[in-house]
Amino acid sequence: MQRSYQLTFAERTRLPALGRERLLATAPARRFADGQFVQHQGDPGDAFWVVVEGHVLVGRYAEDGGFTAFAVLGPGDMFGELAFFTGIPRQADAIASGPARLIAIDRPLLRSLMSADIGWAELLLRSLGRQLAVSLDIIDADRRLPAAERLARLLAAMAADADDGRTVRATQQQLADLLGVSRVTLGAALRDLTARGQIERGYGWLRIATPLPPAG
Amino acid sequence: MQRSYQLTFAERTRLPALGRERLLATAPARRFADGQFVQHQGDPGDAFWVVVEGHVLVGRYAEDGGFTAFAVLGPGDMFGELAFFTGIPRQADAIASGPARLIAIDRPLLRSLMSADIGWAELLLRSLGRQLAVSLDIIDADRRLPAAERLARLLAAMAADADDGRTVRATQQQLADLLGVSRVTLGAALRDLTARGQIERGYGWLRIATPLPPAG
DNA sequence: CCGGGAATGCAAAGAAGTTATCAATTGACC
DNA sequence: GGTCAATTGATAACTTCTTTGCATTCCCGG
Missing domain, CATH: 1.10.10.10 (Winged helix-like DNA-binding domain superfamily/Winged helix DNA-binding domain)
Known part of the structure; x- marks a missing residue:
């Protein structure tokens, strides 16, 4: 499980490497050890994440111990926008798969980013759109294949x-x-x-x- | 199949009735007959839709004739933002379930809406977020229940x-x-x-x- | 180099869902 | 009131997947 991928062929929307560097200049990355939780289901969504280095498994642990995987994300991928924008609690757990570095973008940081660069709103819409496309593909494939x-x-x-x-x-x-x-x-x-x-x-x-x- | 609902308990993000009326003043609604296609899988996504009246079944017809349903939407619900913002082709078919009226929001219209009301970007992010939350719930339920x-x-x-x-x-x-x-x-x-x-x-x-x- | 946990290969029994088929019921329409 | 298509209820054979269990293989660390 060294590499990142999503569960279908849909292309990803990644933050370009250049943008990531500029982002790192303003916000420090947090480090996570292998297996460490980045977010828990049910948490309030007061920030979303950008993967800088390493990989993150996103899915849902059930109370009975079962696990439903949604995606494995890598550098440049974003996640956690869902709870951040809708106000509903975290819909998924996210666990570092190997050592990883991530940047948390909270509301003040996003405001400053958006004032500096208009493209952020569209980037976020694209990212959510891709995640939705991947999810629809998974539903379709699960049911039919x-x-x-x-x-x-x-x-x-x-x-x-x-x-x-x-x-x-x-x-x-x-x-x-x-x-x-x-x-x-x-x-x-x-x-x-x-x-x-x-x-x-x-x-x-x-x-x-x-x-x-x-x-x- | 008279009413609208999504396939899980997740709450919806709907355009408030007031907003819908203001929207109707600037953009005419298109009428669709029962069973008529609103959008086809694979079409270019040059507009997204707001349901004004009636209901729309969103899903995917497979080549073998099978159908995978994603949601049934009603007044105030939006769909089609995915293709609109990501640039990927339509991911789903949408079929009017009973007579329906919908407004198509294309790029020029969205620009004028956004200049008049800042809240649109967040509304769209919320709508996509809700759709993603619903989809994740469906995946989880399909696999575990x-x-x-x-x-x-x-x-x-x-x-x-x-x-x-x-x-x-x-x-x-x-x-x-x-x-x-x-x-x-x-x-x-x-x-x-x-x-x-x-x-x-x-x-x-x-x-x-x-x-x-x-x-x- | 070797001991032991992790990963793999496989078989059997049973659960859950599918296709195919047919009879009975309902309700819409003439 | 009768006709007929749509809907429901049900059964049987079959397929797919799960659970359980165990033997074998691999490779990491002492």
């Missing part, structure tokens, strides 16, 4: 973010959580894809046979 | 929007589509809820035994 097909898509998305564009570093349990299926089903889907020659299985990694052509 | 439980929640949400707060007018097929299950499963879930005394079944309607206390 079998696990193996959803897994193939997930792996393609994850591989696109990997160093070599082909090798995904994740355990089967992690993949199962992301897909919302049991480890047994995930294992069966992997066996399926392997039999069809679409992937190669390893201990803690998977390699896809035909990575997507690198996009712009 | 059995059909009967999801049905109970859907009926509660629909009943809250009904005239008497208890009676939902919809066919079982429509409910099944909204829930993303087959009619057989929906029938079983209804039998279940009936046996537990939670609902009363009729031809084209359902009545829930204990409606939620009316909220503010």
Whole structure:
């Protein structure tokens, strides 16, 4: 789980590297250790986050211990705008996946950012829009596609973010959580894809046979 | 299917009636007949919509004829901001459910609205945020809850929007589509809820035994 | 180099949902 | 009041996924 990706192919809206640097000049980044909670479900949403370094798993822990994953975010990704703008409490937990650095943008900071740069409002609308598009894709895929097909898509998305564009570093349990299926089903889907020659299985990694052509 | 609701309990962000009237003064509403498409998946998103009157079913038709419902919207609800702001094509189809009147807000109109009233940017952020919250709830519920439980929640949400707060007018097929299950499963879930005394079944309607206390 | 926790592979039983099919009921329309 | 399409209720066979359980493989750290 080293890389960031969302659970579908939708493109992301990221804060450009340049903007991130300017942001860092005005706001200090907070550091989070692996597994540390960045936000808890139910918290008041008095700030939203920009990932500077590392990765963040966003999802929802249920009271019975179950977990529903929504996305894994990486540098330049934003999250937490939902609660920030609607006033409803945090809808999801966010946990650092590996050491991470994030900037919290609260209301005073946002005001100063927006006065300096008009583009912020549109950037935020775009970010929320992308998150919604991804969510709709997940709903549609969950309802209509079998696990193996959803897994193939997930792996393609994850591989696109990997160093070599082909090798995904994740355990089967992690993949199962992301897909919302049991480890047994995930294992069966992997066996399926392997039999069809679409992937190669390893201990803690998977390699896809035909990575997507690198996009712009 | 006379009333509007979303597929979870999340509150809506609606354009207040006063704002709607001011809007109608500047922009004419378009009329749509029952079953008419308001937008098609894949269209360019050069405007977004405000529902003035009637109801709109938002979802996605698959090539194989399947349909995935996302929400049923009513007066004051907005949709289509996603494509409008992100530049990605329409993510969903929208179909008038009964005769409906909607206002299309394109870029020139939005500019004039925003110059007259600063609150629009925040209103839009709120609307998108609500839609995202609803979507996350759907993903979580789909993955973790059995059909009967999801049905109970859907009926509660629909009943809250009904005239008497208890009676939902919809066919079982429509409910099944909204829930993303087959009619057989929906029938079983209804039998279940009936046996537990939670609902009363009729031809084209359902009545829930204990409606939620009316909220503010 | 080796001990042990973590990760994987797999099988069996059962739960939940789907498709297909058909009969009975309802209500709208002539 | 009769006709007919739409809706509901139900059953059976089948598919998919889950839970449970256990054996095997991997690799990290002493």
